[in-house]
Amino acid sequence: MKGTRPLKFIPMLGLFLGLASCSSNPYATTNKAYKKQVKAYAKTLRTTPVVNPGEDSLMRGDQWVGTTNFNLRKPNYVVIHHTAQNSTEQTLKTFTMPKTQVSAHYVIGRDGKVYHMLSDYLRAWHGGTGKWGNTTDLNSSSIGIELDNNGYEPFAEEQINSLLKVLAILKKTHGIPAANFIGHSDIAPSRKVDPNPTFPWKRLAEAGFGTWYNEEAVRNSVFETIIPPYNDSTATVVDSAAIPLPVLPPSTVVAVDTIPLSFQPKEALRIIGYDVQNLEAAIKAFKLHFIQKEVNGVLTDDDKKVLYHLYKKSL
Numbered sequence: 001m002k003g004t005r006p007l008k009f010i011p012m013l014g015l016f017l018g019l020a021s022c023s024s025n026p027y028a029t030t031n032k033a034y035k036k037q038v039k040a041y042a043k044t045l046r047t048t049p050v051v052n053p054g055e056d057s058l059m060r061g062d063q064w065v066g067t068t069n070f071n072l073r074k075p076n077y078v079v080i081h082h083t084a085q086n087s088t089e090q091t092l093k094t095f096t097m098p099k100t101q102v103s104a105h106y107v108i109g110r111d112g113k114v115y116h117m118l119s120d121y122l123r124a125w126h127g128g129t130g131k132w133g134n135t136t137d138l139n140s141s142s143i144g145i146e147l148d149n150n151g152y153e154p155f156a157e158e159q160i161n162s163l164l165k166v167l168a169i170l171k172k173t174h175g176i177p178a179a180n181f182i183g184h185s186d187i188a189p190s191r192k193v194d195p196n197p198t199f200p201w202k203r204l205a206e207a208g209f210g211t212w213y214n215e216e217a218v219r220n221s222v223f224e225t226i227i228p229p230y231n232d233s234t235a236t237v238v239d240s241a242a243i244p245l246p247v248l249p250p251s252t253v254v255a256v257d258t259i260p261l262s263f264q265p266k267e268a269l270r271i272i273g274y275d276v277q278n279l280e281a282a283i284k285a286f287k288l289h290f291i292q293k294e295v296n297g298v299l300t301d302d303d304k305k306v307l308y309h310l311y312k313k314s315l
């Protein structure tokens with residue numbers, strides 16, 4: 001009889017464990033909803049592309065022939081966001097409530113904890129209406145990463161360290177080009193201002209995620225100017241070959257980049273990827289990412305130098 005006793009307790013033990021896991025994971029219900037949706041999409045994937053005769057107007061082959069050579073589609077961009085919320089917990093809740101209609105693949109807390117909420121192969125709803133280059137459906141082609149941040153504060157070191165690790169995995173797994181690590185404000189200049197101007201884009205670019213400019217080349221840039229034609233008939237003509245040129249020691253010789261008169265900032269922004277339909281918004285987004293101070297819709301000469309060098313890199 002003793003041997004039968006534990007059997008009676010097994011269902012109760014299961015019930016207890018079940019309750020314990022429910023209470024320890026407040027997302028047990030939404031995780032179940034996730035799995036149910038994945039199952040439904042898997043069903044779509046299992047469907048062979050066969051239609052009944054006469055179902056459409058295509059003149060089809062005599063039988064369905066499936067190829068043997070394929071794999072899953074891959075993301076080719078990473079879009080970085082700040083949550084503009086007060087805690088990771090708040091964001092996790094937002095992304096598990098169907099009525100919000102927003103989500104991201106990853107949420108990274110201020111403490112560096114990474115929540116991988118959605119398979120990289122599925123489409124998160126993080127980009128909204130946006131454009132980068134000629135790509136308009138960024139949600140279909142990108143991974144969305146949300147950084148827990150109230151929208152104004154600097155990003156925590158633990159958070160950036162974790163972000164860099166996630167980016168390294170994504171770059172390696174999916175072969176994402178360095179230039180395709182961008183911000184939400186880059187793809188939606190008229191609507192979005194994330195990540196905020198304290199975001200370390202330069203540090204990311206140095207690690208291979210995103211682009212930056214050669215700061216020395218920018219410092220040594222000058223704008224091409226028009227030299228007015230010489231028309232002073234009273235002046236004495238001097239043989240320029242007779243005037244000795246000053247000889248500078250090699251250390252003081254600097255390579256100077258000349259920005260041509262034909263340089264067009266609007267065209268440069270478009271080549272980099274910005275949607276320039278609203279030029280002021282595009283300039284603001286450019287400054288938020290690459291200048292990170294005085295973020296407004298006006299380009300100073302220094303901003304134009306940065307823009308010129310980024311444009312040259314994008315050609």
Ligand SMILES: [Zn+2]
Nearest residue numbers: 081082184194
């Ligand atoms: Zn965003």
